[in-house]
Amino acid sequence: MSNEPEIRKGLAGVVADYTAVSKVVPETNSLTYRGYPVQELAANCTFEEVAYLLWHGDLPDAGQLRKFNEEGRRLRELDQGLIELIDALPTTCHPMDVLRTAVSYLGTKDPEPFTTDSAHISRIGLHLMAQLPTAVAYDARRRKNQEFIAPNLDIGFAENFLTMVFGDGEGSPATNEKDIRAFEKSLILYAEHSFNASTFTARVITSTMSDTYSAITGAIGALKGPLHGGANEFVMHTMLDIDDPAKAAEWVNNALDNKQKLMGFGHRVYKRGDSRVPTMEEAFRELAQRHDGEKWVQMYDTMAETMDGRTGIKPNLDFPSGPAYHLLGFDVEFFTPLFVLARVTGWTAHIVEQYESNALIRPLSAYNGEEQRSVPQR
């Protein structure tokens, strides 16, 4: 029998713990949040209802939702300190860095950041869910020398955010109910996905009994990478680079010939297609019809067909959400921050779960460096 330890690179296939937040079943391409299929949630719920579901385990009734919305919406305004901090950050840095810094700052202002109390952590989640959209919108507009649009405390999450970024003038997605719903669907689909890299990062940090802000700051860092949340930006950079749908097949073939990875394709868990793609793809196609985006649909289809034909690898959620966000009018470097606005809900649910049944996350490694040796006498 070999003494070699079994190494599971990237922890692939390792079951690290139980979770009751969401269930991914790759064999049936299914994803449920607290037992509800994500497609049904996207079709029937607001993003706030889904946040409530993730934190409280069930969908709210009308009274619970009203209270949840009242509490959350009045937390939307930024304090002057955060506005000045964002202003001090260079506009050359990535918006994810601004967001990471904003969460870190908010942690310094909380008199009780070290709580392990579930209700208190859900309140931190609600605070971040309210503040981060305002911070992202503020950052987006300052980069274009546009005046800040203050949050509206009386309207839903998606509409308020689109209004803060784009205003409510003619042509703004904030004035079109279908655009608002398309964006809201993307938020619902991005909200939660079990032990993905950023959620696992949040759980690792929480497992040391560190605080929620540290866990979420770390999670933002993990999400930024192109193999995770950063992929939605790379998808659009690629599409803008290809520019012409007639060149898309050749581009994919060249990339594969050169052993390049195509962003927005493949998944560690789903090997036969990402359960979230059909809903987002439909939203993207509808957006394209309303916003003269046939070019991106053609490119999307050609890239997906060529990739499938050559490798059998299917698109993941970032593939339709990239061009969908482009059609809504977002600058590409803001696509991953949009993912944060949604995923902060899932991260918070996992932080609560980790505290409730904690064990320090600390795997082993197999050493393959120099054998023990003595320092030479000089």
Ligand code: COA
């Ligand atoms: N483009 C090209 N080839 C890909 C690919 C992609 N997007 N995704 C996987 N593959 C290939 C790999 O090159 C590898 O081929 P090989 O066995 O010949 O070396 C094989 O498929 C297995 O890939 P691997 O990276 O080991 O699988 P994984 O489970 O670790 O990868 C991802 C999961 C997400 C990291 C990977 O699919 C990827 O990098 N995708 C692009 C980034 C992305 O869209 N991320 C968002 C995920 S939601």
